[in-house]
Amino acid sequence: MRIRDANTDEENAFNMTPLIDMVFLLLIxxxxxxxxxxxxxxxxxxxxxxxxxxxxxxxxxxxxVNIAPDGSMKIGGQDYTMAGLSVLLQxxxxxxxxxxxxxxxxxxxxxxxxxxxxNVCRTNGIGQLKIGxxxxxxxxxxxxx
Numbered sequence: 001m002r003i004r005d006a007n008t009d010e011e012n013a014f015n016m017t018p019l020i021d022m023v024f025l026l027l028i029x030x031x032x033x034x035x036x037x038x039x040x041x042x043x044x045x046x047x048x049x050x051x052x053x054x055x056x057x058x059x060x061x062x063x064x065v066n067i068a069p070d071g072s073m074k075i076g077g078q079d080y081t082m083a084g085l086s087v088l089l090q091x092x093x094x095x096x097x098x099x100x101x102x103x104x105x106x107x108x109x110x111x112x113x114x115x116x117x118x119n120v121c122r123t124n125g126i127g128q129l130k131i132g133x134x135x136x137x138x139x140x141x142x143x144x145x
Contacts, residue, residue, distance in 0.1 A: 067103065100128035
């Protein structure tokens, strides 16, 4: 059995001097930074007041026309015919002339369905017509000299 010696088994104490130095430096830094923030707030400046916050211009609203492979059209979950689409677009242009239309046509649908919707949009005064599509992953192409 080992006899313990109190003088040699005593654990070495941590050196607290660097920690105390760092705490004092942080304390000084925050005191100085707080003083600068107070000086900036105490300037005699009257800030302008607003009654209500309004955007300078509202973002344009899009009408999304989905065309299925069989040629049926849906806008906002409701089915429309060409005549119904024409009436809807006339009303929308009357309310907001800057309305945009996004046409999302199924890839297996005939082009004539897309062309008919684009023609109805043009005849009813839609200024912005967009086509919905999905980008493929970029492929490396060789540059020929």
